[in-house]
Amino acid sequence: MNKKLWGILIIILFTLIVIFTIIFKPNYKQKELNNNTKIVTSFYPIYIITSNIIQNVNNVELVNMTETNTGCVHNYTLLAADMKKIENADIFIKNGLELENFMDKVISTYPNLKVIDSSMQITNKIQETENVNPHVWTSIINYIKQVEEISAKLCQYNPENAEIYTVNTKNYINSLNDLKEEYNTNLQNLKGKKAICLNEALIYLLQEIGMEVTQVETDHEESTLSADILKNLINKMKEEKIEIIFVDINDNLKNAQTLSLETGVNIYKLNSCLTGENNKDSYIINMKENLEVLKQIQ
Numbered sequence: 001m002n003k004k005l006w007g008i009l010i011i012i013l014f015t016l017i018v019i020f021t022i023i024f025k026p027n028y029k030q031k032e033l034n035n036n037t038k039i040v041t042s043f044y045p046i047y048i049i050t051s052n053i054i055q056n057v058n059n060v061e062l063v064n065m066t067e068t069n070t071g072c073v074h075n076y077t078l079l080a081a082d083m084k085k086i087e088n089a090d091i092f093i094k095n096g097l098e099l100e101n102f103m104d105k106v107i108s109t110y111p112n113l114k115v116i117d118s119s120m121q122i123t124n125k126i127q128e129t130e131n132v133n134p135h136v137w138t139s140i141i142n143y144i145k146q147v148e149e150i151s152a153k154l155c156q157y158n159p160e161n162a163e164i165y166t167v168n169t170k171n172y173i174n175s176l177n178d179l180k181e182e183y184n185t186n187l188q189n190l191k192g193k194k195a196i197c198l199n200e201a202l203i204y205l206l207q208e209i210g211m212e213v214t215q216v217e218t219d220h221e222e223s224t225l226s227a228d229i230l231k232n233l234i235n236k237m238k239e240e241k242i243e244i245i246f247v248d249i250n251d252n253l254k255n256a257q258t259l260s261l262e263t264g265v266n267i268y269k270l271n272s273c274l275t276g277e278n279n280k281d282s283y284i285i286n287m288k289e290n291l292e293v294l295k296q297i298q
């Protein structure tokens, strides 16, 4: 074979390679098909807020990192499955106030990941012995601030959908304001009333309706209360004529029942909106149920 023929063959081969690359270009094509903005939320309350904001939006994928029944992510241990979800995410949305500290290390390994801290605009934080109580969403006013903050940052990071985000946010906040109004109208008689609360997630809700609450720090683990603490609580309840005990609907009732037996005080179960169904209205539904429970208190 002479040099000329070799040259022609090489040119043909090269042309074929170029044509095949253009036709198939596997990597580019895959990327074009999957250029959705992927949003990952840390846990249930933040997931519910975000599902309301992104309704009817195109090219956005929303994933909740933890399961809807995980509950509070206090002391949560990251699973391999969670890591997988965060891997291709564009935006990570968290409650903030150190509730998602377990994520700090992971987040630092994704320099391009945009992180939204929903509690940036919260001002009425409750200081506990060591930390700020992070369960701010049980106050409707705080929850609205979280909705606003997440929405504002989503508009900034995903401007092509900003218009829909803004409309959805406005509608959702209207419903939340109605809910707030219902609380105001129906619970005036609870202002200044004394109560014991055995779940720190409910404190923001009770503070918002103006109750005078003695909070018992339980870290969602009521069973850890010592006999001494219980004895002091019983004395306090008797001395100060405290006639209400609050627990979360998912709490172990052991300590509440001990207090109730010793003092004759009723136990009221509220929902801290930490778990629930995959229903974007769940916060409003749960808070309306809480309102019905609170209305029973004389």
Ligand SMILES: [Zn+2]
Binding pocket: 072, 073, 074, 135, 201, 220
């Ligand atoms: Zn918690």
